[in-house]
Amino acid sequence: MKPVLATVAALAGVSAPTVSKVINGRDDVADATRIRVQAALTELGYESPMQRRARSTGPAMVDLVIDGLNTPYSMELVTGILDCAAIEDVDVVVGNVTPAKLHRANHEEWAQRMVESGRKGLIMVTSEMTAALLDSFQQRNIPVVVIDPLNPPRQGYSSVGATNWAGGKEATEHLISLGHTRIAYLGGPNAAECSVARLHGYLAALMGHGISSRPEYILAGEFNQAFGVVGTRQLLALEEPPTAIFAGSDSVALGVLEQARHHGLRVPEDLSLVGFDGTPLTEQTLPRLTSVAQPLQEMGRAALRAVLRLAKGEALDSAHMELATELVIRDSTAPPRVTSD
Numbered sequence: 001m002k003p004v005l006a007t008v009a010a011l012a013g014v015s016a017p018t019v020s021k022v023i024n025g026r027d028d029v030a031d032a033t034r035i036r037v038q039a040a041l042t043e044l045g046y047e048s049p050m051q052r053r054a055r056s057t058g059p060a061m062v063d064l065v066i067d068g069l070n071t072p073y074s075m076e077l078v079t080g081i082l083d084c085a086a087i088e089d090v091d092v093v094v095g096n097v098t099p100a101k102l103h104r105a106n107h108e109e110w111a112q113r114m115v116e117s118g119r120k121g122l123i124m125v126t127s128e129m130t131a132a133l134l135d136s137f138q139q140r141n142i143p144v145v146v147i148d149p150l151n152p153p154r155q156g157y158s159s160v161g162a163t164n165w166a167g168g169k170e171a172t173e174h175l176i177s178l179g180h181t182r183i184a185y186l187g188g189p190n191a192a193e194c195s196v197a198r199l200h201g202y203l204a205a206l207m208g209h210g211i212s213s214r215p216e217y218i219l220a221g222e223f224n225q226a227f228g229v230v231g232t233r234q235l236l237a238l239e240e241p242p243t244a245i246f247a248g249s250d251s252v253a254l255g256v257l258e259q260a261r262h263h264g265l266r267v268p269e270d271l272s273l274v275g276f277d278g279t280p281l282t283e284q285t286l287p288r289l290t291s292v293a294q295p296l297q298e299m300g301r302a303a304l305r306a307v308l309r310l311a312k313g314e315a316l317d318s319a320h321m322e323l324a325t326e327l328v329i330r331d332s333t334a335p336p337r338v339t340s341d
Contacts, residue, residue, distance in 0.1 A: 008040050011044065038140075060088075062093070062304065064125070066096060069094070069096050073296065076296035079297055082300075090304065090308065164193075171276065175272060187221070198248055277293070288331045291327075302323065
């Protein structure tokens with residue numbers, strides 16, 4: 001039974017006209033009052049006319065928020081999500097939201113808009129999670145699934161990723177097996193869980209083979225080509241530069257290739273290189289890029305399936321799912337060049 005406005009008003013401690021204003025999206029209501037009314041609406045199970053229309057007509061809808069739609073990594077994930085959505089008869093609303101815009105967003109209004117439009121859940125890709133954002137969505141029972149979260153803040157959210165530690169270890173062990181001992185790591189942001197895991201895998205491989213890690217060989221930046229250029233320039237300026245680089249993403253590896261050519265270095269003769277992600281560009285570079293492949297499309301499919309299960313009130317087998325990586329050896333790695341002293 002639909003609660004009347006007076007019941008909602010009494011629970012929220014406001015007048016019925018104020019409740020009506022909130023339901024109809026009027027902006028002449030104080031934020032604190034709006035929050036109380038929205039909480040009362042949720043508690044009483046109120047459905048707006050828009051919600052009822054969304055529930056009774058057309059396919060379910062899920063929001064996808066991603067920072068940077070123009071990267072090979074993002075496109076692979078989106079392809080997996082959309083393929084699964086077609087099978088599940090779900091519409092996906094895709095939004096490109098930068099970290100700065102995400103921080104400025106009014107999370108309460110965002111969550112309420114999703115409720116009003118009948119969205120089933122939210123998928124976020126490599127985004128920085130905040131307690132305020134999670135609270136806003138959890139209070140309205142909107143499931144949130146994050147792919148490769150940058151900073152998991154606490155329990156209460158679900159995520160999909162890859163076996164980043166194992167992938168980082170396998171990439172480094174491949175270079176060690178070729179005879180490299182001067183191996184650098186160009187990772188992503190220091191706070192990014194996936195990059196930290198890859199770094200720890202890299203360090204574990206070095207330690208396991210009795211190779212000391214060198215702080216000057218470990219650089220953190222962004223998962224993009226520009227950082228690959230800057231980081232490689234810094235590494236090659238060292239008195240004893242590395243003979244191999246493990247790049248935290250294929251996009252970073254592109255920057256390494258660019259800067260190596262600028263310095264007149266040949267890959268892999270003068271510098272071996274391993275990327276991470278296994279995106280289609282690994283077959284398009286010259287030389288073709290050895291890379292740790294993430295099952296990106298399957299990760300996207302898993303995220304959408306998780307959101308739909310949570311929206312139905314089902315429990316997930318695991319709140320944090322990791323899919324296996326695989327090292328694919330191509331042409332960008334070789335034994336270190338022998339030099340005469």
